[in-house]
Amino acid sequence: xxxxxxxxxxxxxxxxxxxxxxxxxxxxxxxxxxxxxxxxxxxxxxxxxxxxxxxxxxxxxxxxxxxxxxxxxxxxxxxxxxxxxxxxxxxxxxxxxxxxxxxxxxxxxxxxxxxxxxxxxxxxxxxxxxxxxxxxxxxxxxxxxxxxxxxxxxxxxxxxxxxxxxxxxxxxxxxxxxxxxxxxxxxxx
Ligand SMILES: [Zn+2]
Numbered sequence: 027x028x029x030x031x032x033x034x035x036x037x038x039x040x041x042x043x044x045x046x047x048x049x050x051x052x053x054x055x056x057x058x059x060x061x062x063x064x065x066x067x068x069x070x071x072x073x074x075x076x077x078x079x080x081x082x083x084x085x086x087x088x089x090x091x092x093x094x095x096x097x098x099x100x101x102x103x104x105x106x107x108x109x110x111x112x113x114x115x116x117x118x119x120x121x122x123x124x125x126x127x128x129x130x131x132x133x134x135x136x137x138x139x140x141x142x143x144x145x146x147x148x149x150x151x152x153x154x155x156x157x158x159x160x161x162x163x164x165x166x167x168x169x170x171x172x173x174x175x176x177x178x179x180x181x182x183x184x185x186x187x188x189x190x191x192x193x194x195x196x197x198x199x200x201x202x203x204x205x206x207x208x209x210x211x212x213x214x215x
Contacts, residue, residue: 036063036080043071043078053080073162082120089114089123089162093154096174097125097164099144105129107140109150111162116208125162127152143204149175151206172206 036042042054043061051072053065063069089095089111089214106129110122110143114197127150129140143166144150149151152164166172176185176192183196187209192201 034069034149036069037066038062038064038162042080042109042147048076048078049057051077053082054078055095064165070151087114087117087119087156090156091154093157095125095152095154095162095164096192097150097152099146099148099150102141102144104139106140107150109152109164112163114154123162124160125152125154125164127164127166142202144173145176145201145203146175146181148203149210166204169207174202174206174208175210176201176203184211186211189214 028126040063041060042063043050044054045059045061048061048071053063053067054061055064064081064202065080065082065188067080069078070081071078080100089138095111096113097111100108100110107127109127111125111127112119112122123127126211127140127144129138149184150166151171152166153171155163155165157163177183178185178194178199179201180199181194182198185192185201186195190205193199193203193213194201
């Protein structure tokens with residue numbers, strides 16, 4: 027018998043029971059004798075099996091090849107950028123997936139270093155190429171792909187697209203990126 031507990035909603039980290047009372051099931055885990063939720067969703071307990079679980083409202087959305095994603099750049103090296111995918115086909119994700127943009131592969135064109143294309147903290151628009159080695163491989167080749175939102179590396183001000191460059195509204199610092207055609211903040215002049 028599964029009790030719906032009047033559709034009680036819990037979020038990740040919420041205490042939903044103790045280990046003497048329940049066995050943690052889907053969406054639940056034990057930490058120092060307490061059972062915590064690992065998901066946002068509805069709490070369910072099974073009184074016969076003594077289990078407690080959290081059911082998500084929505085199915086987990088997994089990026090697939092050809093999907094358009096937005097991602098935050100986490101770190102960069104000469105040859106690749108590690109990103110956290112935050113949306114798939116304009117649907118915001120509950121949990122992030124890791125992605126990789128590589129130079130010298132089909133994901134980037136003839137750019138020598140990815141550091142000249144993106145910076146940590148930038149939001150980029152990419153297409154999903156595929157998944158292997160526990161990471162999504164992303165394509166940033168093509169005018170529609172690249173940075174859509176970036177902050178000034180000197181002062182943190184929002185960078186505004188001005189021609190082929192980005193200019194800080196606060197300190198007038200000019201920065202280069204691989205700018206997507208639909209960069210979010212465009213200057214008037
Ligand atoms: Zn600035």
